Amino acid sequence: MKAHELYAAVDPSFVSTIFDWFRANDKNVYRSAIATLAANRKLRPVYVEKKSLPDQYAWLHKTLKLKACETIGEHILQAYLMTGQQSMLSMFCDGLGIPHDGKGSVVGDLPKKSMLSA
Numbered sequence: 001m002k003a004h005e006l007y008a009a010v011d012p013s014f015v016s017t018i019f020d021w022f023r024a025n026d027k028n029v030y031r032s033a034i035a036t037l038a039a040n041r042k043l044r045p046v047y048v049e050k051k052s053l054p055d056q057y058a059w060l061h062k063t064l065k066l067k068a069c070e071t072i073g074e075h076i077l078q079a080y081l082m083t084g085q086q087s088m089l090s091m092f093c094d095g096l097g098i099p100h101d102g103k104g105s106v107v108g109d110l111p112k113k114s115m116l117s118a
Contacts, residue, residue, distance in 0.1 A: 003073035007064040015061040021084045037063045
């Protein structure tokens with residue numbers, strides 16, 4: 001699945017959770033997402049920033065569903081998973097027997113085959 005398809009399939013509350021996390025932990029990513037998505041839609045970021053928070057999230061979610069916003073959607077998911085969900089990534093790697101740095105980043109090359117199925 002591509003990023004825009006993931007955003008189309010997920011519940012809006014999950015997207016709100018992602019952006020709540022960025023607002024609390026890395027406001028620069030949140031502001032950058034707004035600026036990039038607004039520019040992609042030929043809007044000024046202030047147009048989005050003046051909206052209420054629920055309306056901002058709804059606009060961000062609606063915009064991330066567009067194929068034209070694929071790249072920023074991927075970056076947001078990657079940043080959220082690598083910084084906001086490190087324990088989940090670590091458990092995932094542990095479950096598949098993939099060596100990692102304790103924060104979910106793979107150490108070395110990915111195995112050709114899961115060590116669990118070996």
